[in-house]
Amino acid sequence: MAKKGNSKKDKDAKKQRALLKQQKQSTKSSNKEQKLSKKFNDDSESEDEDLDTILQNFKKEQEQYHKITATYISKPPVRNNGCMVATQQELVIFGGEALVNDKLQFYNDLLVYNPKKNLWRQYFSQNSPNNRSSAAILYHPNYNQCLLFGGEFSSPKQQQFYHYKDTWVLNCSNKEWEKLDFPKSMKLPQGRSGAKFSYWKNYAILFGGFKDTGVETVYLQDCWVFDMLERTWKEIEFPKNSPTPDARSGCSLIPFDDGMVLYGGYTKVKTTKKNISKGKILNDLWILKNFTANDLNKVRWEKKRKQGVQPSPRCGTSWVSHKGRGVLFGGVFDYEETEESLESEFFNDLYVYSQDINRWYNLKLRKSKNKSNNSKDLAKSEKGKTIQERDMELENILNSILEKNNISLGDGNEEDDNEINKKMRQLDLESDEDEEEGDEELEDGSATADSIKKYEPRELNNFPHSRYNASTAVLGDNLYIYSGLWEMGDKEFAIDSFYSIDLNKLDTVKSYWEDLGDIIKAERDGIEDSDEEFEYEDEDDEEDDDDEDDEETAIDTLEAADEEDEEDLDEGYEFPDERPWLPHPKPFENLRAFYIRTGAEFLQWIINSKTSSLNHKLLKTKSFDLCESRWYERREEVRIMEDKFEEEFGVSGIEVIEKDVSVKPAGASKRR
Structure with a gap:
């Protein structure tokens, strides 16, 4: 029989181990929530740079630029967590972050890609938003403007964090930024990262995100509306008994006829074990509707039952709108999260959500065949x-x-008719000859487009490598995928890549460039978890038993979702009408x-x-x-x-001949 003294000593030792685990989990969770888990090998005694000093230096650097300075580039500098949207004819990327010489570097340049010319341009200006990543961005087609809100910034060693709460408008015609000032009496959204934008008519709708208070990470569920015409913010307040989505960040929003659709995200929930928080992946689907009433007080959330071949639970997905559908790519599922480790499954599949019928479909690549x-x-x-x-x-x-x-x-309105004709013109799946566009003159007198190396796309037979937090946008009928993150063990890999997929044909993936060298090496060799020193032999520890139960529950959830997907696949490919x-x-x-x-x-x-x-x-x-x-x-x-x-x-094209049913032959009778 064990002595009481020894028993007490064992309990104290377990408490110390539990405290150490809790501290480690807190640090690891903070890194994941900030999406900045770069795992520096910093010297803990070295001093970090002051945020105010860094921002002042950025301001001085911008003063050297002309009002707007543009340069042709072969491809964007490597980055992740930037903001990418499609305008009328171009892709626009702002900001982002990258690990440079073991220090986190943030960007505030504007990158513009012209698909017709296959050319990239990089813009700098004196009046542009400060360096940041994970901001919310939206392109509004009615105004030909981009709206930018929030984002995050940190010192190079991530010992200090800052969340922006400023609002900016980008004129997509001349690439000029404008910072919006508001009356002190106007209530504004608080600073945050990981929020998402959507739009309905002249409204831009902001939802969710998170903010690090220095003590804890707070996830948000507030919903704000920005009037693009009046340039005012207003919070949508819901009745207490009205259903609302859980607080979250990294969710996905897309517009639809009567409002917007919300899918998934990531949050933290309290556990019963000494107030330790654990990550929770959300895969619910909500619709924010009743905007047509023209009264924001009547806007309500409605949770939708998911149907069809659904994506398995995941977060860090990229979801964009394409002609009444939501196109989802990639993501990650954390199925083993303990104090010592975090193991995940990454995805590279493609799903489509049809808003009109509330149904999911899985998209596969077709074999490219010669036409007859x-x-x-x-x-x-x-x-x-x-x-x-x-x-x-x-x-x-x-x-x-x-x-x-x-x-x-x-009486015909020529302007309206031109808009209709333009829309009708998009019906052609065979492309017309591109209009000739001359090279723009750049204010800094840089090299012409002809002198810039172009990355010509090569065809892939499979979807891009699995990843999360990829930047995606749809321009025309093409889905563009830029960058993304992948992990093994506690090491994170930034994927420098750029692809496009024709959503009509779905016969191939065009890869403009991709650098998977480090990932292929990691998959081949494997990476040992650097947290081995925190592993303990405490088989009798009830907390470890709880962790195993949580792990089994998470795995069971993923397996159940996979089984459900397989069942839905069998039924879903009957495609009920x-x-x-x-x-x-x-x-x-x-x-x-x-x-x-x-x-x-x-x-x-x-x-x-x-x-x-x-x-x-x-x-x-x-x-x-x-x-x-x-x-x-x-x-x-x-x-x-x-x-x-x-x-x-052996054919890939059949001429459909319609029978003229307006004239019936003599003696014709009904046939059932």
């Missing part, structure tokens, strides 16, 4: 027409549909052909709905949007049918 002669002939026939001829053809079809339904065309009353696209029928064939039915459906009071221009737009949504909604099912045709008949 029949398909080529059809493409030549269609491409032989000028843009003006195709626009006129579509316009005549639309007007004839409206006239048949007794909708007055009224949530809207069978709408026309269905046919194999090898592109969006333009589908709209020409079925536009009358979509327009009639819109007219019969509550939107019949709209004028003829809005009716055209609504009918096209519905057609486009339907085409993408059934795209995966049609794609499988196309693959079957290719395998069985």
Whole structure:
């Protein structure tokens, strides 16, 4: 029998070990929450630089630039956690962070990529936001402006942190920044990192994020609206009994007709073990709706039941909007989180969420095959027409549909008609000749675009390497993926890479550049966890038993999600039709052909709905949007049918011949 004295000594020793573990977990959690877990080998006795001094030095450095200085570059300097959005014709990246010589460096340059020219430009200006990462950014198409809020900055050794709470507007035409000043009486969002933006009409909507108070990390669930026209902030306050999402950071937001959709994120929850917090990955889905009431007090959250082939639980995903759908890439799931270690699974799969029918689909790459002669002939026939001829053809079809339904065309507005024609032009899946654009003159007299090395894309047969916190944006029908992070053990790897995926064809991934050398070496050799000195033999420790239970629970959750995905995969690829009353696209029928064939039915459906009071221009737009949504909604099912045709008949294009049912032959009878 053990003596009491020895028993007490053992308990004290366990308490010391538990305290040491708690301190280590707190440090590790803080690093993860800040998304800055670079694991420096710093000298603890060396002094860190003062934040105020660093920011003052940044300000002096900016004074050397002209108002706006632009330079062509071959590719962006390596960075992560920058802000990337797509404007009308370009990709825009602001800020970010990188580990340089064992010190964390932040950026405040503006990077612009032109896909037509395959050229990058780097902009500096005297009046630009301070260096930062993990800020919230939004491009608003109605104003051709980017809105930037918040973000984080730290001293090189991460001993001091700062969260911004400033608001900036970028004019996308001339790349000029403007810092917004507000009256002292106006209530403003507090500084934060990891928040997300979406938009509805003239509103920009901000949700979530986190803030490090120096004592703890606070996750936020407040929702703010910025009026792009009035340039004012207002917080949306929900009734106490109204359901709301949990506080979180790193979530995903995308716009839809009546508001926005929220998915996933990361937060911390208290455990029963001496107030220790543990990470929690959220994979819930919410809709913020009722914006059409034009009263922010009526806006409400609604939790949605997920359907279809869903992504497994994960955080650090990248979710962007594409023609009424949400396209999700990558992410990470922490399935073993103890005081000594954190092991994770990283993803590189692609999922699509259809907002109209509240359903998830998994996207796979197709095998790229040569088109048949029949398909080529059809493409030549269609491409032989000028843009003006195709626009006129579509316009005549639309007007004839409206006239048949007794909708007055009224006085045409040339500006509105041009917008409609521009939208119709996007129906072509075969690209037209790019408009010639001359090289811009750069204020600093730098080298022309011709002297800059271009990274020509090469085709990959698989999706990019698994990662989290990748920067993604959709321009046209192309999904662009830039940068990202991957871990093994306690070591973090920044992935310097840039890709694009055609979301219509899904036949290949274009890689402009990628540096996976360190990752491949780590996967081959493995990396030992540097925390071995904190491992103890305390099999009888109840806390360790709790950790094992938590670990088993997390693994069971992931396995259950995988099993559920497999079941959904079997059922989901039957592709149940949530809207069978709408026309269905046919194999090898592109969006333009589908709209020409079925536009009358979509327009009639819109007219019969509550939107019949709209004028003829809005009716055209609504009918096209519905057609486009339907085409993408059934795209995966049609794609499988196309693959079957290719395998069985060796064709990749079939001319659809419509039977004229308006004239029935004599003696024809109904057939059931």
